[in-house]
Amino acid sequence: MAAGGALLPRAAYAADTVELWSWRTDDKDAMRKMFDVFEKANPDIHVDLQFTADIDYQNRLSTALRGGKGPDIAQLKAYGELQPLVEAGYLDPLNDSVPGIATMPQSASGGAVAKSDGKFYGVPYSIPILCVFYNTELFDKAGIKEPTTYAEHIDNCKKLKAAGIIPIATGGASGTGWELELAVGVLGPSVYGADFYDKMMKGQAKFTDPKFVAALQRFKDMLPYYEDGFAGTDYTAATQLFVSGKAAMFLGGSFENGSFRAQNPNLKFSVFAFPGDKPDPNPVVSAFCDGSYGLVDSSGKKDQALKVLNWMASPDFAQLFADSVGWPAARPEIKSNDPVLSKMIAMQKNSTPYLTLVGYRWQAPTASDIIQSEIIDMATGKMTPEKLAADIDAGVSTWFQPQSS
Amino acid sequence: MDKRTRLHLAAIGFILPALVIYALFVLYPLVISLWGSFFQWRGVRTTGFIGLGNFARLFVFPNWPRFSGAFWHNVAWFVGIMIFQNAVGLIFAYLLFRRRRFGLFLQSVFFFPAVLSPVIVGALWKLLLAPNGLAEWLLNSAGLHSGRLTVLSDGGWALWVLTAIDAWNWMGLPVLIFAAGLRQIPAEIFEAARIDGAGAARILGSVALPLLVPAISAVTTLTFINSLNQFDIVYVMEGVAGAPNFATDTLVTYFYRLAFGSVGSTGITDTGLALALGTILFLIVTLGTIFLLRMFDRATVRP
Numbered sequence: 202m203a204a205g206g207a208l209l210p211r212a213a214y215a216a217d218t219v220e221l222w223s224w225r226t227d228d229k230d231a232m233r234k235m236f237d238v239f240e241k242a243n244p245d246i247h248v249d250l251q252f253t254a255d256i257d258y259q260n261r262l263s264t265a266l267r268g269g270k271g272p273d274i275a276q277l278k279a280y281g282e283l284q285p286l287v288e289a290g291y292l293d294p295l296n297d298s299v300p301g302i303a304t305m306p307q308s309a310s311g312g313a314v315a316k317s318d319g320k321f322y323g324v325p326y327s328i329p330i331l332c333v334f335y336n337t338e339l340f341d342k343a344g345i346k347e348p349t350t351y352a353e354h355i356d357n358c359k360k361l362k363a364a365g366i367i368p369i370a371t372g373g374a375s376g377t378g379w380e381l382e383l384a385v386g387v388l389g390p391s392v393y394g395a396d397f398y399d400k401m402m403k404g405q406a407k408f409t410d411p412k413f414v415a416a417l418q419r420f421k422d423m424l425p426y427y428e429d430g431f432a433g434t435d436y437t438a439a440t441q442l443f444v445s446g447k448a449a450m451f452l453g454g455s456f457e458n459g460s461f462r463a464q465n466p467n468l469k470f471s472v473f474a475f476p477g478d479k480p481d482p483n484p485v486v487s488a489f490c491d492g493s494y495g496l497v498d499s500s501g502k503k504d505q506a507l508k509v510l511n512w513m514a515s516p517d518f519a520q521l522f523a524d525s526v527g528w529p530a531a532r533p534e535i536k537s538n539d540p541v542l543s544k545m546i547a548m549q550k551n552s553t554p555y556l557t558l559v560g561y562r563w564q565a566p567t568a569s570d571i572i573q574s575e576i577i578d579m580a581t582g583k584m585t586p587e588k589l590a591a592d593i594d595a596g597v598s599t600w601f602q603p604q605s606s
Numbered sequence: 607m608d609k610r611t612r613l614h615l616a617a618i619g620f621i622l623p624a625l626v627i628y629a630l631f632v633l634y635p636l637v638i639s640l641w642g643s644f645f646q647w648r649g650v651r652t653t654g655f656i657g658l659g660n661f662a663r664l665f666v667f668p669n670w671p672r673f674s675g676a677f678w679h680n681v682a683w684f685v686g687i688m689i690f691q692n693a694v695g696l697i698f699a700y701l702l703f704r705r706r707r708f709g710l711f712l713q714s715v716f717f718f719p720a721v722l723s724p725v726i727v728g729a730l731w732k733l734l735l736a737p738n739g740l741a742e743w744l745l746n747s748a749g750l751h752s753g754r755l756t757v758l759s760d761g762g763w764a765l766w767v768l769t770a771i772d773a774w775n776w777m778g779l780p781v782l783i784f785a786a787g788l789r790q791i792p793a794e795i796f797e798a799a800r801i802d803g804a805g806a807a808r809i810l811g812s813v814a815l816p817l818l819v820p821a822i823s824a825v826t827t828l829t830f831i832n833s834l835n836q837f838d839i840v841y842v843m844e845g846v847a848g849a850p851n852f853a854t855d856t857l858v859t860y861f862y863r864l865a866f867g868s869v870g871s872t873g874i875t876d877t878g879l880a881l882a883l884g885t886i887l888f889l890i891v892t893l894g895t896i897f898l899l900r901m902f903d904r905a906t907v908r909p
Contacts, residue, residue: 281874285648374759375732376845430737430754432850438736565864565874566668570847577759577850584851596668 216245217505220272221494223250224258231525238521239512246505266291266497273500274509277323279312279490281563286495287315287322293496294320298507301514308552309531311559312490323493324514325531326522329455330548331387331487331555337469339366339449347473349480351391351419358426361449368426370448372434378573380436381580384452385420385572386555390485391477392416395553401560404603408568408594409587413556417579417586424580432581444468455545456491459527472544474551488552489559490531557593566596636888643881660882669879675852676860679765683856684833686769687776692825694773695780696818700810702781703788713785717778727775728842732758735767758843761853768854772839776832780825787821788814816907823902827895834891837862857887 225232229252236248251272253261259278263286265271271291277283286292294315295302302310302321306328313323340346340357343364348354358368373381390397393412400406406413428434428442443451444464451457452475461468474484494513496506512518519530523537523546533549554560561568571593578584643660645652664673698716702709719727734741735758742755757763791814799813815822837858840848846868848855862868864880 288648289651374756374849375843376847376849378845378847378849430756432759433735433737433754433756562874565876567874570868574847574849575851578761581759583761599668 216247217502218247218249219274219502219505219509220249220251221274221276221509222258222262222272223252223276224255225276226252226254228526235518235521235525239509243508243512246508248509262286263289263291266499269499271497271499273497273502273506274494275497277313277493277495279325279492280559281567283313283322283493284316284563288317291498292322293498293503294318294322295324295496295510296320298496299324299510299514301511305514305531306533306549306552308488308549308554308559309490311554313493313495316563323495324510325490325493326513326518327491327526327528328488328531328533328549328552329491330529330545330552331383331452331454332472332545332548333387333475334443334451334453334457334461334470334472336443336446336449337471339446342366343449347471348476350476351478354476355423355426358423362426367428367442367448369423369450369452370428370434370439370442371452372428372431372436372439373573373577374433374435377436378576379569380439380452381420381576382557382569382572383454385416385576386487386557387452388419388475389413389416389556390487390553391475392419393556395485395551398554398556398560401556402604408590408597410590414586414590417576417589420576421580421586432577440464443470455529455542458539458541458545462527470541472541472548474548483551484548485551485553486548487555488549489555491528561593561597561601564600566599568593568597571596639881640885640888643878643885645878647877647881656878660878661886663879664882664886672852672855672860673857673883676848676855676857679848679854680834680836680856682765683769683772683836684830686766687773687829687833688826690770691773691777692780692822692829695777695825696784696822698777699781699784699788700814702785704806709785713778713781716781719775720778722775724772724775724838725842727771728839731771732843759850761850764844764850764853768839768843771843772836775839779828783821783825784818787818791817819902819906823899823906826902827898830894830898831891834887834894857883861887 221236223232229250232250236250240247258276259282262271262275266275266286266289275292277286277292299321302313302324305325309325309328310321313321313325315322335347339361343357343360343366345357345360348357361368371380371384373379392415393410397406397410397412401408424431428439428448434442439448440451440453440457440461442448444461446465446468455472461470474486476484494510496503496510500506516532516534519532520535522528522530523535523542527539527542529542529545529549533546535546537543537546557568557572572589575584575589575592579586579589642652644655644657646654646656646659663669695716702712722730733739735755736742737754737756739755742751745751745755746753757767795813795817796809799809804812835858836856840854840856840859841862844850844854846859846862848859861880861883864876864883867875
């Protein structure tokens with residue numbers, strides 16, 4: 202048996218081996234299974250998957266590329282973090298060689314675009330969306346339903362609080378301020394709408410715009426419904442409140458789906474898009490590109506690597522990805538048996554770019570740097586939303602250039 | 607070759623292995639990073655010589671508020687440690703010195719936290735000071751506080767709490783050094799002071815303190831260097847951005863963000879600015895240390 206098992210991969214090695222690097226150490230097994238499917242259909246290509254922990258990945262990749270010892274296919278960070286690799290000439294543009302990228306939604310492909318020439322340099326694999334996770338059992342217990350307006354949401358919070366349940370768990374202490382930035386991303390589109398991102402990019406609006414200030418204000422207004430000691434709670438502690446069934450809601454991203462389920466398989470939860478002032482059958486949510494897979498310029502097996510990348514740009518791969526990893530893929534047209542994932546996929550269809558990440562995580566100081574640090578002072582009343590908005594604007598104004606339309 | 611030259615050559619031969627290692631792993635990187643601070647960087651590549659351009663950028667928005675803020679936090683840290691750790695440590699050492707019974711045992715007790723890594727100390731205190739943590743329960747039970755304890759997220763408190771934890775961590779060191787210093791002072795000096803009618807406080811102030819200047823010099827200089835290079839406790843307890851709202855940001859956490867990025871800007875680094883900051887920090891620490899050593903040298907008295 203063992204000998205037979207060892208023979209098969211060797212036979213595959215006789216074919217051309219394409220080396221692929223990824224930082225998704227958590228998805229090692231899931232990814233191997235996905236690429237086994239590819240190899241079955243393409244026996245002449247073997248994909249050698251190599252994983253490096255996220256924290257070391259970027260350094261390892263750029264060092265290897267500089268020394269000409271990189272992989273054939275590399276997982277790439279999105280937006281601003283992609284640019285240094287493109288500018289150094291380590292990657293090949295994929296517009297002509299992988300036509301599938303252009304058929305993906307812009308919220309996915311936008312993360313793989315180079316600022317310098319506007320071309321695609323990677324095949325995106327996931328569009329995470331930001332939404333409200335809620336505990337269906339606690340909602341039933343308090344006799345409430347998914348809210349369709351902000352007023353209903355606040356009403357729900359009051360009922361939960363009266364029932365002795367923590368309405369919303371969130372927290373950004375001890376350097377996890379990104380969770381609070383994310384919370385603003387969850388509720389943001391319900392306040393500033395779907396077109397705000399484009400206006401910001403064109404320079405027609407700034408962070409000091411009343412709409413963005415109103416979004417910050419809304420985050421602050423919900424303070425009575427966050428857990429007691431919210432200011433001192435970090436991201437992990439906040440997730441624990443939700444996972445353990447103590448809190449009814451959590452402001453998060455689609456990537457929590459798998460980990461919430463893994464931490465408490467008995468937790469009954471679902472998701473909804475943060476509601477606005479008026480009921481909206483198609484509420485808008487924040488979405489972004491998590492990263493992509495790109496072709497390394499110094500690769501000696503570009504033809505084979507492109508075959509792999511074209512497959513990764515296909516709807517087949519997207520379906521496989523969602524089924525095995527539990528994240529929404531880069532294509533909203535796929536279907537899922539997981540009801541939570543299905544709802545997230547439906548939300549992808551009405552998404553706007555996650556403003557602070559997609560628009561302003563390009564150069565330091567990023568909007569994220571400022572909001573993550575200062576938002577705690579705004580929430581605890583040491584700073585007004587107007588001041589926080591002005592600080593973000595002043596910081597990004599040192600480098601941000603609006604698109605010339 | 608005369609005997610003197612041969613002796614010198616032999617001496618150089620003996621230190622050569624250590625010197626080579628020192629030069630390779632300390633001097634070379636130091637010089638390279640000083641040199642690098644004069645260049646413009648894109649990621650990990652230099653793109654051109656810009657003289658003092660990086661240094662100039664440190665002194666304008668948006669870098670100046672971070673740089674000056676971090677600097678004053680380091681200074682506050684130094685002052686805090688001088689009071690919480692060294693002044694209190696001196697009093698403890700003096701009390702231990704006067705009351706010999708259990709002295710050595712208590713000294714070991716004071717020293718115990720120093721064997722723990724600051725990373726462990728930080729993680730431990732983070733748990734103790736968290737909402738629903740032990741510190742909150744104790745304070746609330748004693749009626750000194752009510753509700754949830756969030757001092758680590760309160761800009762008015764966070765820096766002082768961290769400094770106090772650092773002082774707790776290293777309290778044993780000044781106690782150890784001061785106690786050893788006190789034991790080295792000839793007993794007859796204390797005897798004479800007592801016969802002249804001096805009380806305990808007077809003996810500490812007028813006799814022990816002046817004779818302890820070498821020990822105070824060592825402790826102060828070490829404190830200065832450690833305070834200016836403070837990183838680990840902040841990193842563990844407040845993250846790399848010195849939460850809340852940069853209230854606990856230090857020069858080294860700022861350096862770390864510039865050189866390696868942070869959550870809100872992973873991979874978006876500013877190596878040139880980081881190296882300029884590193885150079886300035888190196889200058890501050892070196893010049894400050896020289897100044898402190900000279901000042902204490904002048905203040906040293908001999909019995």
